[in-house]
Amino acid sequence: MKLSVVILNYNVRYFLHQCIVSVQRATKNIEAEIIVIDNASPDDSCKMVKECFPNITLIENKENVGFSKANNQAVKVAKGEYVCVLNPDTAVAEGTFEKCLGILESSGKIGAIGVYLLDGTGNFLPESKRNVPTPFISLLKILGLTKKYYASDLSEEATGSVSVLVGAFMFLKRSVYNQVGGFDEDYFMYGEDIDFSYKIEQAGYKNHYIGSTETLHYKGESTQKDAAYLDRFYGAMEIFYKKHFNSNQLLNTSVKIGVSLAKKLKGSSSEERKTPAAISQKAIVLTENLQLLKILSEKIKIPLTSSSKTIFQETELTNTLFIFDVDYMPYHQIFMVMKKFKNKNNQFRIRPPGCNFIIGSDKSDEKGSVLVF
Template sequence: MLLSVIILAYKVPYHVLLCVQSVERSIASIDAEIIVVDNNSQDETEELITTNFERVIFQQNNENLGFAKAYNQAVHTAKGKYVCILNPDTVLSENCFKTLIPFAEKQPDFGALGPRLIDGTGHYLPESKRNVPDFKVAFKKMTGDTSRYYANQLAQDEIGEVPVLVGAFMLVKKQAYLKIKGFDERFFMYGEDIDLSYRLTQNGFKNYYFGQVSVIHFKGESTVKDRKYNLRFYGAMQLFQQKHFSQGFFIDKALDLSLKCLAFSKSKVASKEEDQKEKTAIFWVYKGNLEQEELKNIPFQINQVINFEKEKELQKFNSKLIFDLNFLKFSEVIDAFQLLKNNKNRFRIRPSNCNFILGSDTSTSRGELLKW
C-alpha cells in the first residue's frame, strides 16, 4: 500500500466528517487507507464516521492519550509506504496526494513534506514552514520577533527544503518515521512536530515545503487559545530546548521561569468577530443545477443563490459565502478562499449530503457550526 492517512480526532466530530470527505476524494485513484483515531471525545465522532464511511478504519481510545502517543499508536498499524499525519480541522483538494507523493518519490533521503496551509479566511499560515527554534530563535520568538522562527528563506508558493514542518499536515515516509522511533511521547501536545522534524534532519533525512498545494487548516477547533493552552505550548518549547539545546542548569531554569511567566501573562484570546447578522448578506454558492427545494429547511435567510462558474458573482465584500460541496470540488472551494480572502468575506462549507455548515473567521477560537 502506498499511503496511510491518519486523522486524530478530539471533540470535533463535524470537522472530522468534512476532513474525511476531502481525504476520500484525494485518494480516489491511490492505493491508500484512512485511519481515524479518536482520543476519547465522548461525542458523535464514532457514529458519524462509522455510519458514513465504510472503508475508514476507526480506532477508539478510552482516554485522551495526547497527540504524540495516539499517532505513534496508529502509525504502527498503518500499511502505507507513506503516512500522512493530519489534523481533523483540515480540508484537502482532490489533487493533493496526486501531486505530493510523486514529488516525494523523486527525492533522495526523503523524510517529510508539508503543503501551504491557509486558515478559514483564506490567509496563509506562516507556521507551514519554520526554522529550528534553537535558544536564540526561541528567545526572540518569546519577545515577539518571529523573523528567524518562520522559514522566510522560501516564499509562500515555492518548493524547497525546510528544517521544520507543522503537525497539522505531515507526509512522512514510514521507514524514516520508524527509524527515529516516531514522535517523542513526552510531548503531550505541541512541539512534537518540531522535535520530529529536527530528528529527521539529524538522521540524514530531508524535509520539504511544497507551496504549490494549499490545504485549509481552520485552527483553534480542538483547543481554545487560553491559559491552559499557553502553559502546554510554552512547556513544549521548554522541553525541546532542554532536549536539544541545553544551556546548562541555571540558564535552563531561567528559561523555564521566563516561559511560565509568559504563559501566565497571556489571557484567553477572545474572538473579535463583530455581530454582523443584520448587516451581512448571505450567499449560497453552487455549480450546475440547484433546486430551490433543497434549501427550504435551512434556518436562515439566503439573500442570493450564486453560480460558482460566474466569477463576477463571487466578487462580494463583507459577505458570508456558503460553498455547497454537493455541487463543488474541494479544490474549487480552496481556490475561492484564496481568491476572495481580502474582501472581508466570511466563508462556510456545506459537506456533501449533510445538513450543516461550518467555518472559522479566526485562528484563536472555535468557529461556527450550524446544523438543521
C-alpha cells in the same frame, strides 16, 4: 497499499466528517486506507464514523493519550508505503496527495512534506513552514517576535526545503517514520512536530514544503497566547532542549523570565486583541442544488442568492457569507475563492458532499461553527 492517512480525532465530529470526505476525494486515484484514531471524544464522533464510513479503520482509545502516542498507535497498524498524519479539522484539496507522492518518489533525500495551510478566513497559516526553534528564537517568539521562528525566507506559494513542518499535515514514507521512532511520547501537546521534524533532518533527510497545493486547517495556531498556552509552549521547548541542545540553568532562567514577561504583556492587552467577528450583509450559495438553496434560505436570516463559478470574475465582494457546495465546487476551487476574497469582512462556510450541515470558522484560534439543517 500505497498510502495510509492517519486522522487523530478529539471531539470535532462534523469537522472529522468533512476531513474524511475530503481525503476520500483526494485518494480517488491512489490505493489508500484511512485510519481514524479517537482519543476518547465525549461527542458522537465514533458513532458517526461507524455509521457513515463503516469500511475505514477506527481505533477507539478509552482515554486521551495525547497526540504523539495516538499517532504512533495508528501508524503501527498502517499498511501503506507512505503515511500522512492529518488533523481532523482539515480539508484536503484534490490532487494534494498525488503531488506529495510525486515529489517523494522522485527523491530519496526528502523526509517529510508539508503543504500550504490556510485557515477558515482564507489566510495563510505561517506555522506551515518553520525554522528550528533555538532557545533564542523561542524566547523571541514567546515575546511575540515571530519572524525568525517562521521560515519567512521561503514565500508562501514557493516549494523548497524547510526545517520544521506542522503536525496538522505531515506526509512521509512509513519507513522514515519508523526509522526515527515516530513522535516522541514525552510530548503531550505542542512541540512533538518540532521534535519529529528535527529527528528527520538529524537522520539525514530534508523536510520539504509545497506551496502550490492547499489544505484547509480551521484551528490554526492560537493568536491569543494566554498563560496556559505559554506554560505548555515553554514546557514543550524545555523537553526539546534537554533532548537536543545543551540546556543550562542560565538558558532556563532566561526563558522563564521571558514567559513571565509575556504573560504580563499578553494579559494587559488581551481585551484590545479581541475583535468582533465579521457580520455578513448578504449570502451567496455556490450550488446547483435548488433544494439546498431552499433549505438554507429558511435557515439563514440575511438576503441569500445563488451563484455560479463565474464568481471568480468578481473583484469587489465584501461583508458577504460564502456558502460552498462541494458537490458543485471542488475543494481546490473553494480554497482559491477563499484566498481571493479574504480580509474583506467575508465569511466562508462549506457544505461537504451529501451532508446536512455547513461548517466554517471566522477565527483561526477557535474550533469553528456548525449549522445543521
